[in-house]
Amino acid sequence: MGAEAIPDVHGHAGRPPSSCRPIVHCPFVAFYEVCFNFRMNTIEVQDLRRVYNASIGAIRRSRKEIVAVDGISFHIEQGELFGLLGPNGVGKTTTVKMLTTMLIPTSGRIRILGLDVVKDAKKLRPRIGFIFGGERGLYWRLSGVDNLRYFGSLYHLDPDATRKRIPKLLEMVGLSDRGEEKVEGYSRGMKQRLHIARALLHDPEVLFLDEPTLGLDPVGARDLRVIIRNLQAENKTILLTTHYMFEADALCQRIAVINKGKIVAEGSPAQLKSIVSDLSVIEVEIFGGVDDRLPALRALPAVDALSIENREQKQVLLIQSPAGAEAVSTILKLLDGVRVGKVAVREPTLEDAYIRLVEGEA
Amino acid sequence: MKELLRDLGLNVRIFFQGAYLSYLALFAWIRPPHYIATKVVGPVFYMIFFVLMGAYVAGRNDPSFYVIGNAMQTAALSGVFGVSMSIDGDRWGGTLIYLFGSPANRLALFLGRAFMHILDGVFGVIIALGWGLLIFGLDLSQTHLPALALTILITVFSTAGMGLMLGCLGLITRNVMLVNNTIFFLLFVFSGANVEIGSLPGWAQAVSSIIPLTRGIAAARLLIGGESLAAVGPLLWGEFLVGAAYAAIGFLMFRQFEIIAIRRGTLEAF
Numbered sequence: 298m299g300a301e302a303i304p305d306v307h308g309h310a311g312r313p314p315s316s317c318r319p320i321v322h323c324p325f326v327a328f329y330e331v332c333f334n335f336r337m338n339t340i341e342v343q344d345l346r347r348v349y350n351a352s353i354g355a356i357r358r359s360r361k362e363i364v365a366v367d368g369i370s371f372h373i374e375q376g377e378l379f380g381l382l383g384p385n386g387v388g389k390t391t392t393v394k395m396l397t398t399m400l401i402p403t404s405g406r407i408r409i410l411g412l413d414v415v416k417d418a419k420k421l422r423p424r425i426g427f428i429f430g431g432e433r434g435l436y437w438r439l440s441g442v443d444n445l446r447y448f449g450s451l452y453h454l455d456p457d458a459t460r461k462r463i464p465k466l467l468e469m470v471g472l473s474d475r476g477e478e479k480v481e482g483y484s485r486g487m488k489q490r491l492h493i494a495r496a497l498l499h500d501p502e503v504l505f506l507d508e509p510t511l512g513l514d515p516v517g518a519r520d521l522r523v524i525i526r527n528l529q530a531e532n533k534t535i536l537l538t539t540h541y542m543f544e545a546d547a548l549c550q551r552i553a554v555i556n557k558g559k560i561v562a563e564g565s566p567a568q569l570k571s572i573v574s575d576l577s578v579i580e581v582e583i584f585g586g587v588d589d590r591l592p593a594l595r596a597l598p599a600v601d602a603l604s605i606e607n608r609e610q611k612q613v614l615l616i617q618s619p620a621g622a623e624a625v626s627t628i629l630k631l632l633d634g635v636r637v638g639k640v641a642v643r644e645p646t647l648e649d650a651y652i653r654l655v656e657g658e659a
Numbered sequence: 660m661k662e663l664l665r666d667l668g669l670n671v672r673i674f675f676q677g678a679y680l681s682y683l684a685l686f687a688w689i690r691p692p693h694y695i696a697t698k699v700v701g702p703v704f705y706m707i708f709f710v711l712m713g714a715y716v717a718g719r720n721d722p723s724f725y726v727i728g729n730a731m732q733t734a735a736l737s738g739v740f741g742v743s744m745s746i747d748g749d750r751w752g753g754t755l756i757y758l759f760g761s762p763a764n765r766l767a768l769f770l771g772r773a774f775m776h777i778l779d780g781v782f783g784v785i786i787a788l789g790w791g792l793l794i795f796g797l798d799l800s801q802t803h804l805p806a807l808a809l810t811i812l813i814t815v816f817s818t819a820g821m822g823l824m825l826g827c828l829g830l831i832t833r834n835v836m837l838v839n840n841t842i843f844f845l846l847f848v849f850s851g852a853n854v855e856i857g858s859l860p861g862w863a864q865a866v867s868s869i870i871p872l873t874r875g876i877a878a879a880r881l882l883i884g885g886e887s888l889a890a891v892g893p894l895l896w897g898e899f900l901v902g903a904a905y906a907a908i909g910f911l912m913f914r915q916f917e918i919i920a921i922r923r924g925t926l927e928a929f
């Protein structure tokens with residue numbers, strides 16, 4: 298799966314003629330790439346900002362400005378799988394909409410494949426593919442195959458070439474035997490996989506996947522991650538958003554952590570992990586409410602970041618601390634009167650780095 | 660030259676494929692029972708109702724006036740309801756963002772949404788006229804049939820022009836059905852399907868003159884009464900231009916909707 302080349306819309310296997318990508322295929326650039334291990338940036342984002350004007354109140358309408366993306370800059374190299382990671386409502390989707398020409402930035406600049414997303418939107422659209430997570434965005438009355446044929450017509454693809462390409466795409470996303478069924482009968486995961494096939498239909502060079510595993514069960518999400526990883530083998534440049542650290546860790550070469558519209562950290566998973574390498578994580582199982590103790594706990598010098606995870610009937614306090622095991626007694630003292638279960642001290646993971654980055658701002 | 664022709668051929672095929680699939684994808688009455696109830700059975704009841712009403716209230720004993728009027732009025736089922744739902748439907752499915760994110764030619768996309776409904780509407784009018792023949796003994800012996808067919812096509816086209824505009828209004832106002840129902844009954848009253856335009860007050864006649872159907876219905880009545888194509892020519896041109904004007908306004912709204920939605924970030928509001 299995935300490894301075999303999928304015939305492109307022009308009917309032959311592999312990439313379209315190099316004329317589509319003059320810059321990257323220029324011999325000088327190729328030479329440069331080889332000698333200096335330097336690669337062209339496929340995506341460049343500079344000081345990107347987006348402010349929404351939301352109207353609030355039904356009767357006495359007033360306007361309120363929401364700064365969804367607040368001056369972010371990053372770049373993605375050709376062939377890279379880049380993750381934009383952050384909790385709910387921090388501006389990931391807004392960023393992806395701007396990158397995919399579907400939203401005009403308030404200020405800042407985005408260049409993709411050397412094109413400006415606002416000025417050259419028309420030229421850019423045939424060269425990028427995107428999905429916004431969830432089940433919407435497909436024609437539920439049509440079969441999977443007909444959905445793809447329809448989107449093919451929107452991309453001005455030759456109907457014959459599309460017909461040949463569709464079975465390959467369906468196979469790639471594991472829908473070969475369900476393609477003729479109406480989408481309304483698809484499970485959530487099937488719809489999301491069909492979305493991937495849709496986004497690949499015109500063989501785009503760059504892919505934007507906004508929460509592709511949204512709402513999937515662990516198995517469905519894993520299957521989708523396998524598909525995404527295979528895409529990278531096809532030499533696509535991919536930007537992915539997620540709020541799962543482990544997902545970003547499993548897939549991405551580089552991650553930018555975004556919080557409240559700003560990038561708070563950027564680097565490889567290993568680099569991000571080193572942010573917390575000097576810390577230990579203390580896990581304290583508790584039963585019953587502890588909300589009243591949290592301010593005092595957070596105020597402790599030995600507590601760098603604190604978060605709570607719900608696990609069945611109990612909750613787990615995750616405390617990042619430079620003091621490690623020595624902090625345990627102080628913490629337990631503050632939890633006096635609360636039913637405490639197991640207490641453990643462990644090495645930090647990438648998840649902890651993420652928690653620290655998004656908690657630290659709070 | 661050869662390449663140009665091949666490109667043209669390809670574009671035509673792409674257009675038809677898109678038009679056909681979007682019809683299947685977005686047409687709310689596509690399920691057979693629903694379709695038959697709305698388009699095949701429904702018009703009969705309208706016809707019977709108005710023929711009887713006409714006989715009692717207006718003392719008109721010639722059913723053909725109502726038969727033709729109501730048969731032509733069914734054009735609006737496809738033209739207004741079908742087309743506007745096809746334009747507005749993408750909002751509900753969340754597909755707008757993928758539609759506008761594609762390089763699709765916007766005019767072809769827009770007109771493609773109406774294409775199958777026009778064929779469908781022509782079919783509907785023919786069925787309704789068939790009922791007229793069967794039940795009310797509509798007499799087509801004096802009729803130049805190709806001219807009647809052209810009249811039907813133009814009339815459905817012009818209602819579709821209206822439908823395209825209403826669909827865009829639906830995209831913007833997010834309430835297509837309210838607008839549609841209002842317009843459908845507006846057409847019903849002012850198009851002359853069931854009343855003589857001449858008997859309407861002046862302001863109402865003014866409304867009649869700027870809506871689709873009015874001229875098409877008048878032309879159909881004349882043709883069935885034995886007039887020639889040349890005699891109804893001006894009516895047909897008028898009907899066509901009314902439809903084209905609505906379609907043009909609709910297209911401007913469609914473009915504007917896209918531009919504004921991308922600027923404001925409201926592409927997915929619903």
Ligand SMILES: Nc1ncnc2c1ncn2[C@@H]1O[C@H](COP(=O)(O)OP(=O)(O)OP(=O)(O)O)[C@@H](O)[C@H]1O
Nearest residue numbers: 349351363365384385386387388389390391924925
């Ligand atoms: N069309 C809009 N109008 C007004 N405010 C908006 C609009 N779209 C998003 N926002 C606001 O902008 C902020 C960022 O939203 P965005 O959808 O980009 O977040 P996100 O990181 O994708 O969140 P999630 O993980 O929940 O998908 C939020 O506060 C949101 O309420």
Ligand SMILES: [Mg+2]
Nearest residue numbers: 389390391508
């Ligand atoms: Mg989002």
